[in-house]
Amino acid sequence: MVAPTLNVTPAVKRELRTLGAGLKKARILRKLSMELVAERAGSTRSTLYRIEKGDPNVRIGAYLLVMQALGVLKGIGEFNDELGERLATEQLPKRVRQRD
Numbered sequence: 001m002v003a004p005t006l007n008v009t010p011a012v013k014r015e016l017r018t019l020g021a022g023l024k025k026a027r028i029l030r031k032l033s034m035e036l037v038a039e040r041a042g043s044t045r046s047t048l049y050r051i052e053k054g055d056p057n058v059r060i061g062a063y064l065l066v067m068q069a070l071g072v073l074k075g076i077g078e079f080n081d082e083l084g085e086r087l088a089t090e091q092l093p094k095r096v097r098q099r100d
Helices: 010-029 034-040 045-053 060-070 082-090
Strands: none
Touching: 010 045, 010 060, 034 045, 034 060, 045 060
16 A cells, blocks of 8 residues: 655654754764664664655654664653734633622
8 A cells, every 4th residue: 555645744854854863963962873873763774864864754663763863852742832822812702790
């Protein structure tokens, strides 16, 4: 079965390349080989290479396992949704007073 083609926007490509470059930098600063990081992440050297290049076809779990292997996973699930918060606040019903 052929995998579906991803319609990846330029913004997503840019973010993945930035993430991949950051992971590569973290690996190099820690003086860890690609083989060692890939092994710790339960992956292969070629998958790690694709992650460091920001390949959007690599599953997100592989990115997270590499981040864990490098010790940089903390806080990845937290994000700031200012627009969502503003929209939620605006859609709250106004207080209704009951008549006696």
